Amino acid sequence: MHEASSYREVSGRLIVIGDVHGCLSELQSLIRQIQPRPEDRIILVGDLVNRGPDSAGVIDFAIQHRLRSVMGNHELRLLRARKNPKKAELKAYDADTMAQLKKRHWRYMEAMPTTLFFPEWNVIVAHGGFLPGMPWWKQKVDVVSRIQVITAKGKPAKRSEDPLGQPWGQTWQGPELVIYGHTPRPDPEIDAFAIGIDTGCAYGNCLTACILPDRKLVQVPAQARVEYDI
Numbered sequence: 001m002h003e004a005s006s007y008r009e010v011s012g013r014l015i016v017i018g019d020v021h022g023c024l025s026e027l028q029s030l031i032r033q034i035q036p037r038p039e040d041r042i043i044l045v046g047d048l049v050n051r052g053p054d055s056a057g058v059i060d061f062a063i064q065h066r067l068r069s070v071m072g073n074h075e076l077r078l079l080r081a082r083k084n085p086k087k088a089e090l091k092a093y094d095a096d097t098m099a100q101l102k103k104r105h106w107r108y109m110e111a112m113p114t115t116l117f118f119p120e121w122n123v124i125v126a127h128g129g130f131l132p133g134m135p136w137w138k139q140k141v142d143v144v145s146r147i148q149v150i151t152a153k154g155k156p157a158k159r160s161e162d163p164l165g166q167p168w169g170q171t172w173q174g175p176e177l178v179i180y181g182h183t184p185r186p187d188p189e190i191d192a193f194a195i196g197i198d199t200g201c202a203y204g205n206c207l208t209a210c211i212l213p214d215r216k217l218v219q220v221p222a223q224a225r226v227e228y229d230i
């Protein structure tokens with residue numbers, strides 16, 4: 001499900017926030033720092049849950065403050081596990097998160113579209129990204145929420161599966177600007193028509209927002225520091 005926003009609120013800014021992964025206090029302090037105005041819209045790139053301390057709290061915050069989110073690979077895996085528990089391949093943190101989630105949290109996750117398109121800015125928010133050479137609105141949630149790199153054969157893959165694969169954002173020709181998460185990096189990744197804003201908050205780096213139309217980046221540091229490989 002790809003969803004287009006209405007033209008109603010063109011006067012406001014579009015505030016897009018990277019992978020939160022249960023880091024509620026960092027999300028709150030990032031939003032405090034940005035000081036959203038009533039006409040602004042706040043969009044999350046998905047992966048609200050898992051890894052961090054308060055998955056349910058992040059979704060409650062999103063519900064209370066009317067934040068929209070696109071579907072992340074973590075929400076997708078949890079939704080499928082709930083539907084089909086026998087087939088589910090769960091990680092330890094998936095089970096922890098599932099124990100926290102109530103009906104309202106599942107409902108919020110079920111309503112996440114594959115992408116959100118903002119025609120007034122020609123901007124798409126997606127979790128992972130897109131394959132080049134194929135209309136973005138035809139691409140399935142399994143690709144859009146999971147792609148990190150493109151293999152030599154042109155297939156979508158995780159960076160860990162194909163370390164020599166080309167990051168998809170480098171191949172994206174636009175004209176739509178894609179703002180995405182999913183691939184954690186020490187700093188935001190800025191390509192011609194793609195901006196990656198997953199800066200690994202749950203891994204102890206920071207949480208990043210990209211604010212349109214100025215493309216301004218705002219960051220808050222993570223509260224907990226853990227070792228990890230980018």
Ligand SMILES: [Mn+2]
Pocket residue numbers: 019021047181182183198
């Ligand atoms: Mn993520």
